Structures are given as C-alpha cells and as structure tokens.
Amino acid sequence: MKHILLTFILAAVPWMARAHDHLEIGLAPADPTKLAVSGNLEQLATYFPAGEKPSNYLSSFPGGTFASELTFSIEGEVLSVPSPSYVQVEVVSVSGPVGGQFSFWEAGASTPTWTKEEGWTATPSDLPSFPVSEDGTGYGHIHGRVFTMDKAGVYDVTFRAVDTTGNSSPSATFTVRFTAISPPPLGISLENNEIKLTFASRGNLIYDVQSSTTLQANDWATIGTLDGTGAPVEFSDPLGGRPRVFYRLVEYQ
Secondary structure, X not given: OOOOEEEEEEOOOOOOOOOOOEEEEEEEOOEEEEEEEEOOOEEEEEXXXXXXXXXXXXXXXXXXXXXXXXXXXXXXXXXXXXXXXXXXXXXXXXEOOOOOXXXXXXXOOOOOOEEEEOOOEOEOOEOOEEEOOOOOOOOEEOOOOEEEEOOOEEEEEEEEEEEOOOOOEOOOOEEEEEEEEOOOOOEEEEEOOEEEEEEEOOOOOEEXXXXXXXXXXXXXXXXXXXXXXXXXXXXXXXXXXXXEEEEEEEEEO
C-alpha cells in the first residue's frame, strides 16, 4: 500500500518582471546647493528560498534570505539633477532584531558585498558606500542590487548621499525601514482525492502556490497565483496519483 506524504514549506518567491521602488537623489528644493532624497522610506522584504531571486536583474543571487530590491537613482523625475556631480550613498548605521544581520549585494554578486550586524555604526575606517549612477555621467541608476536580512523583523538603516566632486553638499541622513516578513502559515488537508491548502492572506501582496515531488531546488512549479486581500484563501490541487507531493506558499509584492 502506498503512503501519501503531504507536507509544506514556507517560503517566498521573486516578483519576476515586477516593479520595485526607486529612491531618487537630487538637489533639495529648499536649498539647491544640498543633496536630498525622495521616495518611499518604508520597504518590505520577503523571504526567498535557495534558488529563487527577486527579479531577473539578479542573475547570480542564490536566495535563502529575506530580500528587498531597492534602487537608488539620479534621474530628475522629482528632484533636479546635480550637475556636474558623482553621488555615492554612504551607510551610517543599522538597527534591527537582536542578532540580526543586514547585507548589501552589488549587481551581479553571488555573495554579500558587505554585512553589518544590528547595532553597527559607521566609523572613518568602516564606512560602506556605493555609487548611484551606472557610469561617470552622474546620471541614471543601477539595477540588480539587493538588500537582505537574515531574520524577520524591522531594520532601520540610515544612509547619507555625498557628492564626491564636492559641487553639492551632503544630504541630511535619512532612514529606510526594511520590514522583513515571513509568509503566513499554510494549512493542508486531503479531501476527496484533492489537496486543500488554506492560509490567511495579506492585502496588497501576491501569493504563488508551488508544488514539487522531489524537493529539489529546480523542481518547484507554480500551480496557482492569488491576490492577497487580507481575507482567508483556499486553493485546491488534485492529487492525481502522485505518491507524494510537497507544497510551499510564496509571498511577494
């Protein structure tokens, strides 16, 4: 007699080809000699299992961590472009859950460019930074960067924009709040040869239901995509003679 093994894994999936936030650096409207930032300072980070990535821009990202694909830019959409200039963003401090670590991955990186533990504060000899524009023109942005967290919780990361040419004064420090969330618990049952999956959705998020018969990283298939409304959600999958099947619920923006 065959035994049917029903199990699930909680994970998060990349929002492939979906929009992500930009923080724009430019001249402060009240003081055009000084840099400023404009954009959403509240960012969400969801968990990406090994082999998953936030978008196609992150070709080498291995997954296995909470991630937020946030892009800094200089494009003049809200703030005037400082010219001539070459702007870098400095990391000033990191706070987060006890024992938590916050990391930055440069575009194309397969390992973190740098990692800072919660409670870290910059010093003259330890002041991480990254350029905003993709070339020497001082204009544009770089896709494929990602910020990651190793624990669920709230991370407040303080930055400052600096013009390395000295033509514009540094910005005031600004803090981006990264909230790393785990997917909601997934309920599972077998009824009339169908597998019933249930979970409490969160509004304005999207959920993929994925299944696998092997648990191999390259053997997960999305069998349904659902919009989160804040209400309970139910999803059914015919068993179809499979001796065993694994499920994971994936959550993203």
